[in-house]
Amino acid sequence: xxxxxxxxxxxxxxxxxxxxxxxxxxxxxxxxxxxxxxxxxxxxxxxxxxxxxxxxxxxxxxxxxxxxxxxxxxxxxxxxxxxxxxxxxxxxxxxxxxxxxxxxxxxxxxxxxxxxxxxxxxxxxxxxxxxxxxxxxxxxxxxxxxxxxxxxxxxxxxxxxxxxxxxxxxxxxxxxxxxxxxxxxxxxxxxxxxxxxxxxxxxxxxxxxxxxxxxxxxxxxxxxxxxxxxxxxxxxxxxxxxxxxxxxxxxxxxxxxxxxxxxxxxxxxxxxxxxxxxxxxxxxxxxxxxxxxxxxxxxxxxxxxxxxxxxxxxxxxxxxxxxxxxxxxxxxxxxxxxxxxxxxxxxxxxxxxxxx
Amino acid sequence: xxxxxxxxxxxxxxxxxxxxxxxxxxxxxxxxxxxxxxxxxxxxxxxxxxxxxxxxxxxxxxxxxxxxxxxxxxxxxxxxxxxxxxxxxxxxxxxxxxxxxxxxxxxxxxxxxxxxxxxxxxxxxxxxxxxxxxxxxxxxxxxxxxxxxxxxxxxxxxxxxxxxxxxxxxxxxxxxxxxxxxxxxxxxxxxxxxxxxxxxxxxxxxxxxxxxxxxxxxxxxxxxxxxxxxxxxxxxxxxxxxxxxxxxxxxxxxxxxxxxxxxxxxxxxxxxxxxxxxxxxxxxxxxxxxxxxxxxxxxxxxxxxxxxxxxxxxxxxxxxxxxxxxxxxxxxxxxxxxxxxxxxxxxxxxxxxxxx
Numbered sequence: 255x256x257x258x259x260x261x262x263x264x265x266x267x268x269x270x271x272x273x274x275x276x277x278x279x280x281x282x283x284x285x286x287x288x289x290x291x292x293x294x295x296x297x298x299x300x301x302x303x304x305x306x307x308x309x310x311x312x313x314x315x316x317x318x319x320x321x322x323x324x325x326x327x328x329x330x331x332x333x334x335x336x337x338x339x340x341x342x343x344x345x346x347x348x349x350x351x352x353x354x355x356x357x358x359x360x361x362x363x364x365x366x367x368x369x370x371x372x373x374x375x376x377x378x379x380x381x382x383x384x385x386x387x388x389x390x391x392x393x394x395x396x397x398x399x400x401x402x403x404x405x406x407x408x409x410x411x412x413x414x415x416x417x418x419x420x421x422x423x424x425x426x427x428x429x430x431x432x433x434x435x436x437x438x439x440x441x442x443x444x445x446x447x448x449x450x451x452x453x454x455x456x457x458x459x460x461x462x463x464x465x466x467x468x469x470x471x472x473x474x475x476x477x478x479x480x481x482x483x484x485x486x487x488x489x490x491x492x493x494x495x496x497x498x499x500x501x502x503x504x505x506x507x508x509x510x511x512x513x514x515x516x517x518x519x520x521x522x523x524x525x526x527x528x529x530x531x532x533x534x535x536x537x538x539x540x541x542x543x544x545x546x547x548x549x550x551x552x553x554x555x556x557x558x559x560x561x562x563x564x565x566x567x568x569x570x571x572x573x574x575x576x577x578x579x580x581x582x583x584x585x586x587x588x589x590x591x592x593x594x595x596x597x598x599x600x601x602x603x604x605x606x607x608x609x610x
Numbered sequence: 611x612x613x614x615x616x617x618x619x620x621x622x623x624x625x626x627x628x629x630x631x632x633x634x635x636x637x638x639x640x641x642x643x644x645x646x647x648x649x650x651x652x653x654x655x656x657x658x659x660x661x662x663x664x665x666x667x668x669x670x671x672x673x674x675x676x677x678x679x680x681x682x683x684x685x686x687x688x689x690x691x692x693x694x695x696x697x698x699x700x701x702x703x704x705x706x707x708x709x710x711x712x713x714x715x716x717x718x719x720x721x722x723x724x725x726x727x728x729x730x731x732x733x734x735x736x737x738x739x740x741x742x743x744x745x746x747x748x749x750x751x752x753x754x755x756x757x758x759x760x761x762x763x764x765x766x767x768x769x770x771x772x773x774x775x776x777x778x779x780x781x782x783x784x785x786x787x788x789x790x791x792x793x794x795x796x797x798x799x800x801x802x803x804x805x806x807x808x809x810x811x812x813x814x815x816x817x818x819x820x821x822x823x824x825x826x827x828x829x830x831x832x833x834x835x836x837x838x839x840x841x842x843x844x845x846x847x848x849x850x851x852x853x854x855x856x857x858x859x860x861x862x863x864x865x866x867x868x869x870x871x872x873x874x875x876x877x878x879x880x881x882x883x884x885x886x887x888x889x890x891x892x893x894x895x896x897x898x899x900x901x902x903x904x905x906x907x908x909x910x911x912x913x914x915x916x917x918x919x920x921x922x923x924x925x926x927x928x929x930x931x932x933x934x935x936x937x938x939x940x941x942x943x944x945x946x947x948x949x950x951x952x953x954x955x956x957x958x959x960x961x962x963x964x965x966x
Binding site: 301318319322326331332334391409410411414438441442443447460461463470478479480494533536537538572580581584585 | 675679690745746747764766768797798801803816817835836850889893896941
């Protein structure tokens, strides 16, 4: 059986509807027993030997190789779409190109492929996945990552699926610091020489100033973002400073981190306001790791999330995204991105690996 | 007992040599029973209550807090050095500030602290570690990372030790591709429609073009860097191309990756020339993962290293370094950096976490 190339679809006559659409979910019916399939679907049918050739407008008969090469120059990311289409087919899914008038059509302008739940046919019920196909070098604007599944094709044509969603935090850390904490701003941290009871042990603020046999039992060092979070809420003042603590600390923060400091502070405060405790994520290469419920530092469970703070209009590099998501998965935490505007407005995004 | 501040050292009289230097490895002897200690050491003695105060040039008696604050404005990274010094002391090590004329002096201009093997005293034998102290925001020029141990103090004052060294590769992958491979350059990969025997199975070149029931059994896709590596050695030619394959592929590589492509190709070729097989490291956020010995892809052991290609004059961000090293450790691979000049010259560097 042959197909006929018309613009960017391939028309198939004969008993194509029954053989390809009804039985196996290829294409969209066009009346009678005829169907149209997308170039990706046609390539797959050629690849499997279900079509012999596609006839182009010159009347040339194209085999798989010739049709693949010609489609690659006609269609954006054709090779990548084909790989993802073929792999999902091999995994037993039906799927359609996401385009107007086709089965499973949706309104997300970024979607490339619509995948149906296993055992269901195109257009029956809600799609299982809305797939955006990207290469490993394709920059990914954060705005595209809403309720889609990314299929990232790496340079050796292996595919990683990344699922995106909205995180929820379930905070239950109820410690409230007193209003009377004082400290010294020293370089890029604040030392609280006499910290109040529970400040570190229950509030998990700062880090004790080293452990053994010291003359100061309660000295605690705060990071700049912890100190700023406290100072902005009037819980912290500085010795040797005429200015307001919040002003002096934020100025120091901007001096060492630039405007990123304000974004990180906004995220820190948003988490604390939900009774979630953010601590540094440095060891994981992230901005924060988070604890939903800290009752006592002596009895701490593992942190649940890693949070990376990025600009609201951030563009992800797929390789960096892969690194973050892989690391978070390896330590059984959720990877969360805080897309943070200069005004402090935050949109949250989780990204995790998926095996369809 | 008090110390006397003189320039940037603190002189201690009485029986200081016996009490602090001989018994516990602080400072350097200056004649009789007198010693000089660095500011960091003096702060540690104050912190432990072994010194009561340090008397400054005005005759003021400074306690730990006052001496710490004054030293922080006088000495570069004083707070960080103190934290690392105190933590290593707590772990049972003797250590000295690395400076001319002091015990364990060394010639590496970057070293901050010299740490002696457990159970040995300052100046006895070779140091166990030469420590460079950095904050988590300090950019680290790659050139500083030669036979040193980085102590990275994160924003919450936790310390990560990173050991650096030279990797050796123990390659034993002996497959040689034939001279006759041909392919099509399609977007950012090369498809070899009919690959020779063993090309994928033994040489681990490319990736089969999807698995099941296909009309083409031996079609393999190569990444651009794999294809360029083959083309430069005259193993690959392109259909539909008048130019030399190497030229066309490298041009495409530069179009999608910029000048990084040439560096990555240099590293790829250097590894293959040592009979090591580099494959994409995308899933780990790296440039390559490497296999020392590939006999057959069906019987592949885990890859041993992750390789990231960076410029010869690269400056590391400690947070990115932490992310890479953490991820590599989590998957039991060595993290290797290939510092690669524009001329293709490569210096190799391993970085791994260390618990002193």
